[in-house]
Amino acid sequence: xxxxxxxxxxxxxxxxxxxxxxxxxxxxxxxxxxxxxxxxxxxxxxxxxxxxxxxxxxxxxxxxxxxxxxxxxxxxxxxxxxxxxxxxxxxxxxxxxxxxxxxxxxxxxxxxxxxxxxxxxxxxxxxxxxxxxxxxxxxxxxxxxxxxxxxxxxxxxxxxxxxxxxxxxxxxxxxxxxxxxxxxxxxxxxxxxxxxxxxxxxxxxxxxxxxxxxxxxxxxxxxxxxxxxxxxxxxxxxxxxxxxxxxxxxxxxxxxxxxxxxxxxxxxxxxxxxxxxxxxxxxxxxxxxxxxxxxxxxxxxxxxxxxxxxxxxxxxxxxxxxxxxxxxxxxxxxxxxxxxxxxxxxxxxxxxxxxxxxxxxxx
Amino acid sequence: xxxxxxxxxxxxxxxxxxxxxxxxxxxxxxxxxxxxxxxxxxxxxxxxxxxxxxxxxxxxxxxxxxxxxxxxxxxxxxxxxxxxxxxxxxxxxxxxxxxxxxxxxxxxxxxxxxxxxxxxxxxxxxxxxxxxxxxxxxxxxxxxxxxxxxxxxxxxxxxxxxxxxxxxxxxxxxxxxxxxxxxxxxxxxxxxxxxxxxxxxxxxxxxxxxxxxxxxxxxxxxxxxxxxxxxxxxxxxxxxxxxxxxxxxxxxxxxxxxxxxxxxxxxxxxxxxxxxxxxxxxxxxxxxxxxxxxxxxxxxxxxxxxxxxxxxxxxxxxxxxxxxxxxxxxxxxxxxxxxxxxxxxxxxxxxxxxxxxxxxxxx
Numbered sequence: 001x002x003x004x005x006x007x008x009x010x011x012x013x014x015x016x017x018x019x020x021x022x023x024x025x026x027x028x029x030x031x032x033x034x035x036x037x038x039x040x041x042x043x044x045x046x047x048x049x050x051x052x053x054x055x056x057x058x059x060x061x062x063x064x065x066x067x068x069x070x071x072x073x074x075x076x077x078x079x080x081x082x083x084x085x086x087x088x089x090x091x092x093x094x095x096x097x098x099x100x101x102x103x104x105x106x107x108x109x110x111x112x113x114x115x116x117x118x119x120x121x122x123x124x125x126x127x128x129x130x131x132x133x134x135x136x137x138x139x140x141x142x143x144x145x146x147x148x149x150x151x152x153x154x155x156x157x158x159x160x161x162x163x164x165x166x167x168x169x170x171x172x173x174x175x176x177x178x179x180x181x182x183x184x185x186x187x188x189x190x191x192x193x194x195x196x197x198x199x200x201x202x203x204x205x206x207x208x209x210x211x212x213x214x215x216x217x218x219x220x221x222x223x224x225x226x227x228x229x230x231x232x233x234x235x236x237x238x239x240x241x242x243x244x245x246x247x248x249x250x251x252x253x254x255x256x257x258x259x260x261x262x263x264x265x266x267x268x269x270x271x272x273x274x275x276x277x278x279x280x281x282x283x284x285x286x287x288x289x290x291x292x293x294x295x296x297x298x299x300x301x302x303x304x305x306x307x308x309x310x311x312x313x314x315x316x317x318x319x320x321x322x323x324x325x326x327x328x329x330x331x332x333x334x335x336x337x338x339x340x341x342x343x344x345x346x347x348x349x350x351x352x353x354x355x356x357x358x359x360x361x362x363x
Numbered sequence: 364x365x366x367x368x369x370x371x372x373x374x375x376x377x378x379x380x381x382x383x384x385x386x387x388x389x390x391x392x393x394x395x396x397x398x399x400x401x402x403x404x405x406x407x408x409x410x411x412x413x414x415x416x417x418x419x420x421x422x423x424x425x426x427x428x429x430x431x432x433x434x435x436x437x438x439x440x441x442x443x444x445x446x447x448x449x450x451x452x453x454x455x456x457x458x459x460x461x462x463x464x465x466x467x468x469x470x471x472x473x474x475x476x477x478x479x480x481x482x483x484x485x486x487x488x489x490x491x492x493x494x495x496x497x498x499x500x501x502x503x504x505x506x507x508x509x510x511x512x513x514x515x516x517x518x519x520x521x522x523x524x525x526x527x528x529x530x531x532x533x534x535x536x537x538x539x540x541x542x543x544x545x546x547x548x549x550x551x552x553x554x555x556x557x558x559x560x561x562x563x564x565x566x567x568x569x570x571x572x573x574x575x576x577x578x579x580x581x582x583x584x585x586x587x588x589x590x591x592x593x594x595x596x597x598x599x600x601x602x603x604x605x606x607x608x609x610x611x612x613x614x615x616x617x618x619x620x621x622x623x624x625x626x627x628x629x630x631x632x633x634x635x636x637x638x639x640x641x642x643x644x645x646x647x648x649x650x651x652x653x654x655x656x657x658x659x660x661x662x663x664x665x666x667x668x669x670x671x672x673x674x675x676x677x678x679x680x681x682x683x684x685x686x687x688x689x690x691x692x693x694x695x696x697x698x699x700x701x702x703x704x705x706x707x708x709x710x711x712x713x714x715x716x717x718x719x720x721x722x723x724x725x726x
Contacts, residue, residue: 028391056628056629059625060423060622060626062622115717115718115721118711118714118715119711120482120516120640120643123636123639123643124640124643125644127636127637127640127644128640128643128644128645129644153710153711154711154713154714155710156709156710234709234710234713235709235710235711235713235714235717236710236714237714240714240718257425259422259424259425262423263626265633266419266423266633267629269629269632269635270629270632270633272632272636273486273490273632273635274490276483276487277486277491278490280483280484280491280703281487281488281490282491283706284703284705284706287706287709288702297709299713305717309721338722339648340643340647341718341719342647342650342651342722343580343646344719345719346519346597346598347516347517347518347579347598347599348481348482348516349719350598350662351481351517351599352708352712353712354478354598354600354668354672355478355481355603355700355704356704356707356708358478359701359705363672
C-alpha cells in the first residue's frame, strides 16, 4: 500500500486512536553514508567529481540521502578503499579498479589497460558491450557493485629526463609506472618503480628514477615535473581512457530503497560527465603553460609503440592463460575493440583530423 | 514543516476531525508531465533515450514524478516541439535546437554547426566553457531552459548518387541538407532541399535529388539508401557531434521542487551517456553491414573540405554581423575550440591513430 493511500483510507478509520508513525517502511528514509576516495583533494577533477556526486545525491533526495566524502588517507589510505568497502568500514568508495591488480589482474581491465579502449568506447563497452555485467560478476567476489563515475580521458606517457628514441633506450630505464603497463615494459628492459605521487619530483630530481607517468597536463602541471624531466611523451598507450568507479558494498546497496539506488546511478552519470568535461576544459590551457615553462612534447616513436603493443599482447596472453576471469573480460574487450575502430576511423577521426590540420595552419 | 513532523505533532491533535491531506506543499508531490519528442520511434537511439530518461526520473522519485513520452507527431509535429513547450501545451520536449534556425540562427550553435566541436568538446563547452550560461540566456526568450540530453556523435556526410571528386562537382547538386550547412553549401552551388525522412529514399531513387544526409550508419541503415545512392561520404563536417536537449518550460521548471529539478538534471546525464554509448556500440556493426550491402565509403577530398570550411567562415561572419546573439555564442565556441584541438591532437588523437593503424594492419 502506498503511504498516501494509507492516509486517506485507513487513516480516517483509525482517527480516534493516537496516530503513530506507519509501521511500513518509509519510501524516502534519512540515510547517511561515508564514501572514501582513492584520490587526494589536490586532484580536484578526480576528487572534485566525488564531492559533486555527493551533492547531486543530496539534491535529488531533498537532503535525505547524505554521502559524506573523504579524501585518500582521511579514513583509510588510497589503495585500501576497496577493502574498506568490502569490510563495511564505509558504505562506498570512489576509486580506480586497476589499483587492485595485486588482488587479481582482472581489476586492471575495468579501468583501462595497455592498448585497450578510448574513453567513449569504454563507456559503450560497459553499457552495451557486456562490460557492466562482467564487472558486476567479477566484483561480486569482493562484495561490491560498480557504477561508472568518471574518466580521466586519454593520459600522457609521462615525463622523461632524457629522450627515448629507440626501443633499446628503454633498457634499464627506471620508470615510475604500475600495474599491467609496468609488466609490459619489463619485457622491454624497463625497471618499474612504485613511488607515491608526492615523492616523484624528488626522485626525478635526484635521478633515483629516470621517468615517471602521472595523469595528463592539468594534474601533471601541479607537480612541476617539467623542471626536472622535461621530455613529455605521448600517448599514454596504457591509459587510453581510465574509467573511475563508485564501488558500493553489495549488502548496503541492496538495503537501499530502489529510489536511492536509481539516484546513485543517475548522480554517478552526472559526475562522470562532469569529470570528463572538466579534464577536457582544463587540459588544453595546462598543456600550453607546460610548454611555455619548458616541457618538450615528444611522441613515442612508431617502433617503440609497436614493441610495446607486441609486449602487451604477450602479457595479455600469459595472464589470460593463468586467469579465467581475466581471459573472459579481455576477450570481451578485444572483440568489442575491433569493430569500434572500424567505425571510429571514419566520421570521428575524419572530423578531428581535418580540424587539427586547420588549426595547425592557423585557420 | 516537513510532512513527517506534521504527522507526529499536529496530526495527533487533529485526530477527532477528518484527516484531510495536509495543506502545506509536499516535498515529494505526485507530478505528471508530458514530453514531446522531435524524433520518431523508429530512431530508437534518439527516441529510446527519451523513454529511458523518463524511466530514470520515475525510478529516482519512487514513481512520483511521471513523464509520459510522445514521439514526433503524436501531440505535435517534430519541428513544433519547442512551440509546444513555450505555449505550455506540454511541459517539456526532447529535441535538437538546430531545428529552430528559422526562428533564429543562434539555435544551430546549441546543437552543432559546420566545423564546430566534437562530442566531448561540446559537452566541455557547455559545462565549463560558458555554453550552458549562453544557452540558458538565449533560450529564456523562448520560455524554455535547456538540459543536455544526448549526442548523435560525429555524423556521416550522407549518400550521393554519383562520386563528388572536385569542388565543382557540388555545383547544381540537389542535396537534402538543412540549416546552416545548407547555407554554406549554397555558396558552392549546391541547391539545398528540405525533405522529410520518410520521403528521402523515393526522391533519391527517382533522381529528384542527387544526395541526402541523415545521421550515421545505425540510423541510415534502416532507410536503405545504399541501394539508390551508394557513395557514402565522410565526415559530416556540419555535425561533428550533434547535442540533443531536453527543453523545459521555465515556469513549469520553477514550480518543481528543487529535488525534482535535480532529478531531471541527473536523469538527463544518464540518458546522455546512454545515447552516446548506444550509438557507439551500434554504429560499427551497421557500417560493416552497409559496406557488405553495397555502400561505398568515400572521404570528402581535402579541397572540398577546405572550400566548405572557407564558405562556413563566410556564413559565420555574415550571420555574426547581423545577429548579436549569434556572434556572442559563436565567438565563445571558436575561442574554446582553438585550445581544444591543441590538446586533442596529442594524447587522444595519438592513441586513436596508433589503434586505427594496428587494426588496419590486422594486429
